[in-house]
Amino acid sequence: MYDFAYHKPTSIADAVKLLQADPEAKPIAGGHTLIPALKHRLNRPSALVDLSGIAELKGIRREGDTIVIGAMTRHVEVATNPEVAAAIPALSRMAGSIGDTQVRNRGTMGGSLANNDPAADYPAAVLALGGTLVTNARQIAADDFFQGMFTTALEPAELLVAIRLPVPLKCGYAKMKNPASRYSMAGVFVAKGPAGVRVAVNGAGPGVFRVAAMEQALAANWSPDAVAGISIPADGLNSDIHASAEYRAHLVTVMAKRAVADAG
Amino acid sequence: MNVVTPFEGIGAAVKRKEDARFLSGRGQYTDDLNRAGQAHAVILRSPHPHARIVSIDTAAARAMPGVVAVFTGEDLKGVGGLPCGWQVKNKDGSPMAEPPHPVLAIGKVRHVGDPVAVAIAETRAQAQDAAEAIRVEYEVLPSVGTIDGALAPGAPQIHEAAPGNICYDWHLGDAAATEAAFAGAHKVVVLETTNNRLIPNAMEPRAAIGDFDPATGEHTLYTTSQNPHVIRLLMGAFVLGIPEAKLRVVAPDVGGGFGSKIYHYAEEALVTWAAAQLKRPVKWTADRSESFMSDAHGRDHVTRAELALDKDGTFLGLKVSTRCNMGAYLSTFAPAVPTYLYATLLAGVYRTPAIYAEVKAVFTNTVPVDAYRGAGRPEATFLLERLVDVAAAEMGMDRIEIRRRNFIKPDMFPYQTPVALQYDSGNYDATLNAALAAADWAGFEARRAEAAKRGRLRGIGCSTYIEACGIAPSHVVGQLGARAGLYEVANIRVHPTGSVTVFTGTHSHGQGHETTFAQLVSDRLGVPLDKVDVVHGDTGKIPFGMGTYGSRSLAVGGSAMVKAMDKIIAKGKRIAAHLMEASVEDIEFDRGVFRVAGTDKTKSLAEVSLAAYVPHNYPIEEIEPGLEETAFYDPKNFTYPAGCHIAEVEIDPDTGATTIVNFVAVDDVGRVINPMIVEGQVQGGVAQGIGQALLENAAYAPDGTLLSGSMMDYAMPRADDLPAVGVATHTTLCTHNPLGVKGCGEVGAIGSPPAVINAVVDALKPFGVRHVDMPATPAKIWSIIHGSRRVAAE
Incomplete structure (x- = not known):
């Protein structure tokens, strides 16, 4: 150092x-x-x-049909907050699945989103839920915020302040963990809500992305079977010593099915 | 009178004495030690697998704040290279290639992590800054990271002294007899397999502190070692030229070794040498990244094996051809691992009459490989126990039946194998039967069917393993090329009021010796456990001993303790006879009490001891005062723990992920001193074995770039990867050591990997799978299933 x-x-x-x-x-x-x-x-x-001394960056509250989470809110708080558990249960479970106890007691939702690690969990949730990223200067839609590997719409000296997540009707999450790092090797968050049906994938590609074919299929028929036959191309997906692009592409379909099942 | 409670002696599951300090953070590890005036060393390591060093410019580094010194290989030219402790001979009797292994690279670097220079400064951060400021100009050379790559025509040559990158081409067994056995075979089963390279990852990274006292000329090295006297001998005699009397090596609390802390490493010599140069202590502590690229790795074999059978499934002959990776240099005991600790185990628990093995060891541009928990024996066991399962499948025989048919039977001991070892005792049917019962093998098919309803592929697999440990008879290993004896020593000091200190040449780095050895003494001398203290790890305190590895501490070190205690008892009887005015022949000793046979006249050990140290009424003309004895014990044979491990797994065919749903280990480790410690040792070993089978892999690119250089990419087993391991023991006694003990430190890592893979292959039976190499990762299993489905679809 x-x-x-x-x-x-x-x-x-x-x-x-x-x-x-x-x-x-x-x-x-x-x-x-x-x-x-x-x-x-x-x-x-x-x-x-x-940023840990800034009280206005912390905390979770419900504003009508929106859950608002301060950027410096720790994973453990997201995982255990009753408002989140009631409104976006898959987000609770996701937060509870990150790392281990020590990581969850220290890591923050805003830190993870601003970093936009392709294998991080939260970007898929925020993208699938059609969330809004609130900064000290503006509001950014999730679709505009995530711009590929470790890249976001944040300008230099722009701070993520809060995440606004519309409460969905249904949501689910499933991931396959990297056996070494335990980060997501392919994870899928599905949501049906005010923003429509949205499917977002983490871990598999160089950045979080949506799968339009799955969204259309689920909009027509919200069931695991609806996505079971939809495969995404391996081209452009990550490939490393743990998983080939082809395997990751396969896992996206498997995790999508499981995410829909998780959503119920 | 000293009365020992029966619950503290041999067989008692007492809690570990050392855990109070470990669990309360009061352990004293090398990095916890700080010497007055100490400077900090940071090592600059090669970023390249293979490169010529064109120039090194240290001027900028030396001018930086706080920098005390910067040294390169040129500065250490007067210092010897790191020695290899075992010479293996080629098939033609010529010695192996033994290229130089400089403390700091001279002229060339040969693996990523090869030490190039050291910066020493007032603080670690300053030393780090200085190391970064050292300018090294490299001419990158073609490099090779794999065994086959190193053997390929035109491969980069790593050492001038090793043409073709070959260290040795060695063999064992009777080639002609084996060929004859194959000629008459009903069937020959072939298996080609690898044994994946592992990175030990002890919880405590290596560390070393060199200290020098100019007033006395004494050097002290504090180091994370499993064998301080071995380090003193190797470093003093071969590297730095320091006489033993002026060199003290201290291995304080050590947080895990698994073999990786046996060897004499460059950093130990470096800090000891630098401390004398600078006349001040020098400390080095590895960070985790350094551990990945500088601790000796384990395993790394590629093997083709053939088993010849008759029509009844009786094994007739075994041919094994192995290529193994030494890495870029020979680590201290590396040559012995894929030879005398591997090929000698290829009989397994079977009566295979003819065995021939050849082993070719090669240099590559990778971290040196040496003994890692099990060392050679896991490789032999994996090969053999996979081969037996494949043979059963191809013969259409039951996997258990084929094993039973070929077992060495209990009435055949001592049993001479065709690969040099003579097994002294065992009962392989007994451990197999106990494991089958505990795992409910008979009820498995119902569980497979139930899992299939849930969409899961369930499999079960066993391994019936044997290993050779308790190393080793010195004259035997001497004939095989060891440059050391492998006896052990114990000094037992009974203090004036009857408490006891045991000084042992073995070293505890997690095994619980302070408890097990105290139990031995408590049992035999009748001294309460809390009055027995065990001292190890400091050449300034203990007599010359060989340390801990190869599951030897109890079988060899404990036997030395028994011999020393026998001497204590013999002397005590003479003192007691004097005190009770009886003939020494009439004195009996039992658990702390000397008694005149057939009378109620007794003297406690404490009374006898007090008389020995306050010899007012004492046979001073006949015997010396004091009650302290030393004994060396050189084992007559190896010991042969054996047993049966059974794994039951479920595979998720959608992801390829394997879950171990049950694991049973029934081990014959000889007499058990502390069953709780044995259970812990077996569980720890099984965790490492499951790690090898499902998770761990030191991944190298073909050019020698380390791809799994951190915990982000090297998958260590975590608690939730592991099942609750059912551990049981079935004892046959070792016949040649006084305790009847065999050893338990490595059995878990030896027996478990083939059990897991046999279960995985069994689960994948519907896909016609014959073999899966380790680690059986989700990606690998998915590609097997997916490949099979794709073929079926076409």
Whole structure:
């Protein structure tokens, strides 16, 4: 780890100010990606702006038909919050399936979304639910937010503040974990709600993506059988020592079936 | 009178004495130690599998804040290379290729992680900055990461001293007799298989602190070692030229070894040497990434085996041809692993009359490979137990029946195998029967059918394994090329008031020796467990012993303790005879009490001991004061734990994921001292075996790039990957050591992998699967199922 300055602001405005003042500074949420990168000296920020002291970034509330989750809300809180469990049960289960106890007590939903690791869980949920990403400057639709591997619509010094998720009629999630890292090797989140029927895939491709053919099939017939015969092309999917692109393509269909079954 | 409760001695499941400090965070591991004035070392390692070092510029690094020194291979030219402790000979009797292994690379680097330079600074962070500032110009050379690649025509040559990258081409057994057996065979079954390379990943990374006292000229090395005296001998005599009397090696609490902490590593020599150069302590601690690329790896074989059978399924002959990977250099005991710890086990528990094995060891641009839990024996067992299952299938025979038909029977011991070993005892039907019953083998088909209704493929598999441990008779291993003796030592010190300290040459790094050995002493000398202390791991305290590996600590080290205690008892009888005015022949000793036979006259061990240290009323003309004895024990033979492991699995055909739904281990480890510790050892070994079977793989690209260099890509077994392992023992006693013990440290890792894969293959029977190589990952199983379905569709 190289030396860096450390700031712990208590307001969004102060955090943004710090980031704007120093283009080499980086915000840190739970740190599950950034800290290992720092330890391996793969990243050299001049300063870390720790977001954990900002109360307005935390917490979960229901606003009518929308669940609003603060960006610095920990996985454990998403997993155990009764409002989430009642409104978006698959999101509760997803949060409870991330990493292990230590990870869930430290990692944050906003950190994961802003990082947009292709193998992370949340992007599929937010995309399938048709969520809105609220920043200090604007509101971004999920379809516009995720822009491929580790890339989002966030501008430099723009902070993710909250995630707004419309409450769906049904939702389900299933994933196959990488045997080593336990990240998603292919995961599918399905949702039927105000945004229509949406199917989002994590782990399999270079970024989270939707599967239109499955969405159409499920809109016509909400059942595991509806997606059982739909396969996605392996072209462009990830391939590594754990899974070929062909295997990942196959898993997407299997996980889609299971996600629909999970949704009920 | 000292009265020992019967619950503390041999056979008692007492809780481990050492756990109080481990579980409360009070263990003292090497990295917990800090010497006054210590500097920190960070090693710059090769990023390339194979490259010529054109130049190294350390000027910038040396000028950085806090930097004490920067050393390269040139600075260590006066220092010897890392020695190899075992010489294997080629088929023609010539010695193996033994290329130099410099402490820091000279001229060339040969694997990713090969140490190139060391930066030493006031803080670790400063040393890290300095290491990064060392400028190394490399000329990248063609490189090779696989066995077959290294043997291919035109392959990059890794060492001048090893033409064709061959370390040795060795064989064992009677080739002519084996050919004759094959000539008369009803059927020959062929199996080609690999044994996947593993990365040990002990919980505690390696660490070392070198210290030097200019006033006395004494060097001290604190290190994460399984055998401090071996390190002292190798490093003192061969690398740094320090006489034993001036070199102390301390291996304090060590957090797991599994073999990877047997070997003498470059970093140990480096910090010891640097401390003397700089006249201040130098500390190095590996980070996890360094562990992946610098701890000796395990396994890595490619094998073709053929089994000849008669029409009844009796084994007639076995031919095995193995190519194995040594990595880029010879680690300390590497040459012995795929030879004398592997081919000698190819008889298994069977009466195969003729066996011939040839083993070709090759150098590649990968991390050196050496003994890892089981070491050679898991490779032999996997091969054999898979081959037997394939043979049963191809003969149309039952998998259990073919085993029983070929077992060495209980009345055949001692049994001389055709591959050098002589088994002393065992009862393979007994462990098989107990395991079959515990696993409800007979009821399996109903469970398979029930699983099929749920869309799951269920399979069951067994392995009936044997291993050779308790290493080893010194004269035997000497003939086989070992450059060391493999006896063990114990010093038993009875203190004036009757408490006891045991000084052992073995080393505990998770095995619970402080408890098991105390139980031995408690049982024999009748001293309460809490008054027995076990000291190990410090050459400044213990007599010269060989350390812990090869499940030897109890069979060899414990036997030395028995011999030392016998001497204590013999001397104690003479003292007791004097005190009770009786003839020494009339003195009996039982659990802490000396008694004049047939009388109620007694003296406790504490009374006798007090007399020995306060010899006012003492036969001083005849015997010396004090009550302390040392014994060395050189085993007469290896010990032969054996048993049966049964795995039951379910495969999800949609994903290829395997779940182990039941696992039963019935092991004959000889006499059990502490059943709870044995159970823990077996469970830990089985966890590692399941890891090898389903998860773990050190993946290298063909050019020697390590692809699984972190926990993100190297799949270690986690708790939820593992079933509850049912452990039971069935004992036949070892006939040649005083305790009748065989050893339990490695059986789990040896017996379990073929049981798991046999179950996986059984589950995949509907797809006509004959063999699955390890690890049986979901992706691999899916591609087998998918490939089979695709063929069927076409």
